[in-house]
Amino acid sequence: MSLDPVDMHSVADPDERAAESALRPTSLAEFEGQPRVSEQLGLVLAAARRRGGVADHVLLSGPPGLGKTTLAMIIAAEMTAPLRISSGPAIQHAGDLAAILSGLTEGEVLFLDEIHRLSRPAEEMLYLAMEDFRVDVVVGKGPGATAIPIEIPRFTLVGATTRAGLLPSPLRDRFGFTGQLEFYDPADLEHIVRRSAVLLGVELEPDAAREIAGRSRGTPRIVNRLLRRVRDFAEVRGSGRLTQAVAAAALELYEVDSIGLDRLDRAVLVAICKRFAGGPVGLSTLAISVGEERETVEEVAEPFLVREGFLMRTPRGRVATPAAWAHLGLTPPGSTAWTPPGGAPDPGLFG
Numbered sequence: 001m002s003l004d005p006v007d008m009h010s011v012a013d014p015d016e017r018a019a020e021s022a023l024r025p026t027s028l029a030e031f032e033g034q035p036r037v038s039e040q041l042g043l044v045l046a047a048a049r050r051r052g053g054v055a056d057h058v059l060l061s062g063p064p065g066l067g068k069t070t071l072a073m074i075i076a077a078e079m080t081a082p083l084r085i086s087s088g089p090a091i092q093h094a095g096d097l098a099a100i101l102s103g104l105t106e107g108e109v110l111f112l113d114e115i116h117r118l119s120r121p122a123e124e125m126l127y128l129a130m131e132d133f134r135v136d137v138v139v140g141k142g143p144g145a146t147a148i149p150i151e152i153p154r155f156t157l158v159g160a161t162t163r164a165g166l167l168p169s170p171l172r173d174r175f176g177f178t179g180q181l182e183f184y185d186p187a188d189l190e191h192i193v194r195r196s197a198v199l200l201g202v203e204l205e206p207d208a209a210r211e212i213a214g215r216s217r218g219t220p221r222i223v224n225r226l227l228r229r230v231r232d233f234a235e236v237r238g239s240g241r242l243t244q245a246v247a248a249a250a251l252e253l254y255e256v257d258s259i260g261l262d263r264l265d266r267a268v269l270v271a272i273c274k275r276f277a278g279g280p281v282g283l284s285t286l287a288i289s290v291g292e293e294r295e296t297v298e299e300v301a302e303p304f305l306v307r308e309g310f311l312m313r314t315p316r317g318r319v320a321t322p323a324a325w326a327h328l329g330l331t332p333p334g335s336t337a338w339t340p341p342g343g344a345p346d347p348g349l350f351g
């Protein structure tokens, strides 16, 4: 059994994907956390159901593993509508999109993952489809080319993106509802990990649930994955019981630290502090120095580091905060730790 901690976020492995889908909540009621998005989306869907119509287009944004795909599936389930799944990178040509759109049935939910990676022509076709439920199929080439409009059934587009900022505003504006997913509170993650433990048939002690939840970077995908790794550890090295001590030992083995930073998170902070004297350092340089893609550093590692107050994105580059130095046990350059003379408090300060 081996696990690359840097890979904690990806879902390339089919086993992992299967494990994930087994734990996916299937209704809004089962969907933990995100109270604002959940309530707003619930209203949008309830209203559409009352009208007997088709729900407005929904855009879901936020870091990986927070529940975008899960919500897309829930939207289809709540609307008792069929779901069709594709993604920006999978649609090479506008023609591919035209084929998908014209094959939809009335009320169908079309989930487009990584919608920020659609090609320009596909994106423009989507504008028309979203607004007028029509696609223009271009026949012929050059000056003789003509656009033949084809009506398509009313559908609900659910777009997902880790980078809402990259979406052109004409596209963003065509969504009736945008849900911005936030990192989860430890209490929500605790609920999620307990539910998953029940589904997996493992006995999880309350302290262990808290330990795992507290180290999951605010991310349901990670809480579920850590649960499985802790279960492995408990079965192989322990008695099979998931206690707090077993959880802590397992997470240490997997290089997840006490506040949930994984190897990539720490590598980013160490690079900024040690190699670039705390920054500012540009994203590309930083990515090269940790041996990762720019996108991975920017979309996977940084959002949590920013939210936890370890990293700042400034116009001149990334900067490590004092909290980052402290967490790594390092002293920022030029900061002379002040020790009171003779250990006594300075009367000038307190007198």
Ligand SMILES: Nc1ncnc2c1ncn2[C@@H]1O[C@H](COP(=O)(O)OP(=O)(O)OP(=O)(O)O)[C@@H](O)[C@H]1O
Binding pocket: 020, 021, 023, 024, 025, 030, 031, 032, 033, 063, 064, 065, 066, 067, 068, 069, 070, 071, 162, 192, 220, 221, 222, 224
């Ligand atoms: N609110 C939630 N309650 C319970 N489980 C959740 C919740 N959100 C996500 N999960 C779990 O986390 C896993 C990852 O969620 P999901 O695949 O929806 O993330 P995502 O936002 O689509 O990530 P990516 O950007 O990588 O595609 C799911 O398998 C699901 O089991």
Ligand SMILES: [Mg+2]
Binding pocket: 068, 069, 070, 113, 160
């Ligand atoms: Mg997804």
